[in-house]
Amino acid sequence: MTTRHEASDGSTIEPGDVVVLHVQGLEELIASLIDAGFDTRGPSVRNGAIVPGALHGVTDLPKGVHDVQAPGRYRLEHSDDGQLFGWAVGPGSWKAEFFPPSQELWRASPAGDSMVFTEPAPDQRRLAIIGARPCEVAALSVLDRVLANGEHRDPRYVERRDANFVVVVECGRPGATCFCSSMGTGPGIDAGFDVALTEVDDSDGHRFVARPGTQRGADFLSRVTHEESTDRDRGARVAVLERAGVQMGRRLDTEGLASLLARNVEHPHWDEVAERCLSCANCTLVCPTCFCSDVRDTTDLAGDFHRRRTWSSCFDLDHSYLHGGPVRASVSSRYRQWMTHKLSTWWDQFDTSGCVGCGRCVTWCPVGIDITEEVRAIATSDGASRRDVPSVKGAP
Amino acid sequence: MTGDAAPATSVALAMAPRGPRHAMTPVVHRVFAVRHETIDVTTISLEPVTGPRLTFRPGQFNMLSAFGVGESAISVSSAPRDAGPLRHTVRDVGPVTHALCESSVGDLIGVRGPFGSDWQVPGRGERDVVDASDTVVVAGGIGLAPLRGAVDELVARYGEGGGRVFVFVGAREPSQVVFHRDLELWKRSGARVEVTVDRGSPGWSGHVGLVTSLLSSSEFDPSNAKALICGPEIMIRFTARALVDQGVAAGRILVSLERNMQCGLGWCGHCQLGPFLLCRDGPVVAYAGMVSVLLTERER
Amino acid sequence: MTRSIAQMLEAHPLFADLPDDAADLVAGCARNVAFEAGAKLIVEGDAADTFYLVRRGRVAIEVHVPGRGPVVLETVGAGAIVGWSWLVPPYRWTFDARAIEPVGAIAIDGACLRAKAQAEPAFGFALLTRISVELLARLQATRMRLLDLYGVRRDR
Numbered sequence A: 001m002t003t004r005h006e007a008s009d010g011s012t013i014e015p016g017d018v019v020v021l022h023v024q025g026l027e028e029l030i031a032s033l034i035d036a037g038f039d040t041r042g043p044s045v046r047n048g049a050i051v052p053g054a055l056h057g058v059t060d061l062p063k064g065v066h067d068v069q070a071p072g073r074y075r076l077e078h079s080d081d082g083q084l085f086g087w088a089v090g091p092g093s094w095k096a097e098f099f100p101p102s103q104e105l106w107r108a109s110p111a112g113d114s115m116v117f118t119e120p121a122p123d124q125r126r127l128a129i130i131g132a133r134p135c136e137v138a139a140l141s142v143l144d145r146v147l148a149n150g151e152h153r154d155p156r157y158v159e160r161r162d163a164n165f166v167v168v169v170e171c172g173r174p175g176a177t178c179f180c181s182s183m184g185t186g187p188g189i190d191a192g193f194d195v196a197l198t199e200v201d202d203s204d205g206h207r208f209v210a211r212p213g214t215q216r217g218a219d220f221l222s223r224v225t226h227e228e229s230t231d232r233d234r235g236a237r238v239a240v241l242e243r244a245g246v247q248m249g250r251r252l253d254t255e256g257l258a259s260l261l262a263r264n265v266e267h268p269h270w271d272e273v274a275e276r277c278l279s280c281a282n283c284t285l286v287c288p289t290c291f292c293s294d295v296r297d298t299t300d301l302a303g304d305f306h307r308r309r310t311w312s313s314c315f316d317l318d319h320s321y322l323h324g325g326p327v328r329a330s331v332s333s334r335y336r337q338w339m340t341h342k343l344s345t346w347w348d349q350f351d352t353s354g355c356v357g358c359g360r361c362v363t364w365c366p367v368g369i370d371i372t373e374e375v376r377a378i379a380t381s382d383g384a385s386r387r388d389v390p391s392v393k394g395a396p
Numbered sequence B: 001m002t003g004d005a006a007p008a009t010s011v012a013l014a015m016a017p018r019g020p021r022h023a024m025t026p027v028v029h030r031v032f033a034v035r036h037e038t039i040d041v042t043t044i045s046l047e048p049v050t051g052p053r054l055t056f057r058p059g060q061f062n063m064l065s066a067f068g069v070g071e072s073a074i075s076v077s078s079a080p081r082d083a084g085p086l087r088h089t090v091r092d093v094g095p096v097t098h099a100l101c102e103s104s105v106g107d108l109i110g111v112r113g114p115f116g117s118d119w120q121v122p123g124r125g126e127r128d129v130v131d132a133s134d135t136v137v138v139a140g141g142i143g144l145a146p147l148r149g150a151v152d153e154l155v156a157r158y159g160e161g162g163g164r165v166f167v168f169v170g171a172r173e174p175s176q177v178v179f180h181r182d183l184e185l186w187k188r189s190g191a192r193v194e195v196t197v198d199r200g201s202p203g204w205s206g207h208v209g210l211v212t213s214l215l216s217s218s219e220f221d222p223s224n225a226k227a228l229i230c231g232p233e234i235m236i237r238f239t240a241r242a243l244v245d246q247g248v249a250a251g252r253i254l255v256s257l258e259r260n261m262q263c264g265l266g267w268c269g270h271c272q273l274g275p276f277l278l279c280r281d282g283p284v285v286a287y288a289g290m291v292s293v294l295l296t297e298r299e300r
Numbered sequence C: 001m002t003r004s005i006a007q008m009l010e011a012h013p014l015f016a017d018l019p020d021d022a023a024d025l026v027a028g029c030a031r032n033v034a035f036e037a038g039a040k041l042i043v044e045g046d047a048a049d050t051f052y053l054v055r056r057g058r059v060a061i062e063v064h065v066p067g068r069g070p071v072v073l074e075t076v077g078a079g080a081i082v083g084w085s086w087l088v089p090p091y092r093w094t095f096d097a098r099a100i101e102p103v104g105a106i107a108i109d110g111a112c113l114r115a116k117a118q119a120e121p122a123f124g125f126a127l128l129t130r131i132s133v134e135l136l137a138r139l140q141a142t143r144m145r146l147l148d149l150y151g152v153r154r155d156r
C-alpha cells in the first residue's frame, strides 16, 4: 500500500527522501516552477535533434522519441512507448544558457574628458533546467570551476548559475557514444541538483522515482502530487541504472590517463589522427565544458565602443596566434592540445577532468573521430613517444 | 561524480555584491607622457582619470585597451618604488600595439590588471625569498620591458644590503637597444651591464654576438646566482640552458613566457601552455622541471 | 712577478688542466703579445700562421665591405680563440681581427702546433677536441643569429 499525497495536502519531504511522481506530478512540478517565476527549459525536438528549448508542460517533452547515435551519426526515432526521457544528450548543451555563444561585455561612450562604461544589466531570468542529464550537471560544475570558483569570477555567469534550479533526469537509455560511467559522472547522480528523477516503466507502471537534492527541491516536491516510495520503486531505479551501465556504448580507462597523455606528447599517433581530423571545431562547440572564448572590440557608427566575448576553439588557427604566426600551426598539435587539455592538463589547471563522457564530440565529429579510441591507440603503444615528459603535478 | 559537483545552489557560487565593474571592464587612464625608445618601441606613462594608481609587482602585466581597436597584454615597465605614473613599453607589431604606440599625451587608454606572477624581487624593506648573492638578468629585445622594474628594485637595494646585479641585454642592432638611460643609471649604481647586438653598425664599439656569449666570461658566481630571463622563447631556452651548464641551479632560474592572451583572468583559454594558464600561473615561471621540458616540446 | 708562458696557458680555458708534458709542447710554440687598441691581430688574405688566445681586452672579427667599411661580425673577449684558418689548408685568413681595446694575448705558431700534433696523435686529438668545443659554440651562436631572433615577422 502506498500513500498518495495530493498537491495541496501539506505533507513535507526532506532532502534524502525518495518519493514517486506520476506524469501528473511532473506536470505539477513544471507548473509550480513556472508559478514561482522560473523560466522553465527542457528537451525539445528541433531540426531533427533533441536540444534545450522552452518547456511549458509535459506535452512539450519528446514523448516516445529515441536517438540513435554512432561516431559521426545522430538520428531520432519515434516509437509509441510513453517514455519522456528515452534519449541521450544531443548537440546542444546547457552551457549556452549560462555562458552564451556571444555576449556583450560592455559598451563605452566618450563623455567629457573620460569614458562612461555600461555593462549589460544583471540577468533577471531565473532558469529552471528540466531534464538535464547527470553528465550535463557534472559539466556545469566543471564550468563553475573556470568561471565562478577561480580568483576572478564572471558575474554574468555566476548570477545565472545562482538563480538556476536543476531537475536532473538519470539516464535509462545511454547512447552508443556515451561513456559517463567511465568518467564517474553518470548514469546516476548523487549531488548537484535540486530534484533528481529516474524514469521507470515496468509492470508497476510508468512513473518517476524522485529525490530532492536541496531543501528548495524538497519544498517543490512537497507541493506536487506524489507517493511515498516502496522497495520495489527504489529497486526499479537501481535496475534502470544497472541496465544503463551495461548499455553504455563506450568506455574509457581513466586509470593513470592524465599522466599517460602527459608522457606521450610526442607520440606518433597525434599525426595519424591529424590525417583524419578536419580541424572543424565541432567537438569543442558541442562539448559542454569547453570554455575558450575570443574577446573582440568594435566601434559603432555613433562612436561608441563595444566589447564582445564569443566562443572560440583551440582548433582555430588564431587561437594560439602570436605576432608572427600561430604556435599550433599543425592539425596534429591542435588535436593534441584538445585531447590533452580535456583529459590531462585540465587536472593541473582546475583539479578535475575536462571531459564528462557525454560522447558529443564522438557523435558530432563529421569523420567520427572517437576520443576513447584515440586514447586506446596511445595507451596500447605507450612509450612510442620520441621522448618522455615527467608526469604533471596533480594528475591522478 | 567528477570532482565534487557543487550543488546547484552552491555557496561557492553565491553572488558577490555587484561590484563596481566586471573584471572585463577597464579602468580609464590618461596618457601622461610618451617617449619613443626606438623606431618601433614607445613607452607610455599612464595616470588613472579618477581613483588611485594601481599597485603591482615587477614582472606583472596589464591588459591595455586602445578603445575601438582591441586589447593587448603589456608588462608594466616601471618599478613599484618609482613614485611616478605607471609605465608600459610597447613594440608596434600589429593593430593594438600600433594604436598604443601612436597615442599622444591626453589620450585615454583602458587598463585592466595587474595580472599574473612576478619576478619575486623584494620590494622596499622586504626580505629576499630566493637567497642568492648575485642576480643575473638576461633580456632579449623588448624582453627588457618587464625586467626594467625588477632591475630598478635590485639596483636600489645595493644600498640596503642587496647582492650584485648583472644585466645582459641582446638586441638586433644598436638602434634597437631600449632604455639607454636606465642602462647607464644601473651601471653608475654599480651593476654590471653588457649589451650585445646581432649586427653592429658604424660607431658601435660594443659587443657583437649572441647574448649567451656574454655569460661565460662574466664574473658572477654561478653557484650563488639566481637568474631572470625574458625575450624571444628560443633565446630563453638557450640562455637558461647555458646558465645551467655554467652551474646556475635550474630552480633559481625564472623565465617570463608569452602566449596569446584575451582576458588575463583564466577564462578565455588562449594562454595555455601545457598545464599552465600563463595569465594566471605565469607569465613568470620557474625554469626547473616541467617548464624546461615544455620549452622544447614541439608545438608545431 | 711576471708569469711564465706555461702559467698563462694554464689560465686560458683552451689549455686549462692540460697534462704537464702536453703543456710543455704547447708552450714551445707560444709567446706573450700585446696589441694597442685598433691594431690588427689578423689580416684577411694573409697566410694563417699565428693565432691568438685572448687574455684580456676585446677583439672584433670583421670584414671590409666596399661602401660600408669594416663590418663587425662578432666581438670576442677574454678566454676566446682568435683564428681558426691555421688548422686546415690552405692556411689563409678569411676575416680581419682587430683589437677594440688594448689586448693581451698568447700568440701561437700554428705550423709549430700542427707539427707537434702530428708527431703525437694523442696530444693532437686532445687539442682538436678542446678547440672543437669553442668552434662549435661559435658556430651555434652564429646559427642562432641567423634566426634574427628579435625581428618581427610582418607577413600577416
Ligand SMILES: Cc1cc2nc3c(=O)[nH]c(=O)nc-3n(C[C@H](O)[C@H](O)[C@H](O)COP(=O)(O)OP(=O)(O)OC[C@H]3O[C@@H](n4cnc5c(N)ncnc54)[C@H](O)[C@@H]3O)c2cc1C
Pocket: A321, A322, A323, A324, B061, B070, B071, B072, B073, B074, B075, B076, B088, B089, B090, B091, B092, B093, B094, B095, B096, B097, B098, B142, B145, B146, B257, B258, B259, B260, B261, B262, B283
Ligand atoms: C604576459 C605578456 C606580456 C607582454 N608584454 C609586452 C610588453 O611589455 N610590450 C610589448 O610590446 N608587448 C608585450 N607583449 C606582447 C603583446 O601582447 C603583443 O605584441 C600584442 O598583443 C600584439 O597585438 P596587436 O593587435 O598589436 O598585434 P597582432 O599580432 O595583430 O595581434 C592580434 C591578437 O593576437 C594576440 N597576440 C598576438 N601576439 C601576441 C603576443 N606576443 N602575446 C600575446 N598575445 C598576442 C592578441 O590577442 C592580439 O590582440 C606581452 C605579451 C604577454 C603575453
Ligand code: SF4
Pocket: A283, A286, A287, A288, A289, A342, A354, A355, A356, A357, A358, A359, A360, A361, A362, A371
Ligand atoms: S570531450 Fe567529448 S565526451 Fe568529453 S565532455 Fe567534451 S564532448 Fe563530451
Ligand code: SF4
Pocket: A284, A289, A290, A291, A292, A312, A313, A314, A315, A337, A338, A339, A341, A342, B269, B272
Ligand atoms: S583549449 Fe580546446 S579543449 Fe581546451 S577548453 Fe579550449 S576549446 Fe576546449
Ligand code: FES
Pocket: B260, B261, B262, B263, B264, B265, B266, B267, B268, B269, B270, B271, B272, B277, B278, B279, B280
Ligand atoms: S588570457 Fe584568458 S585564460 Fe589566460
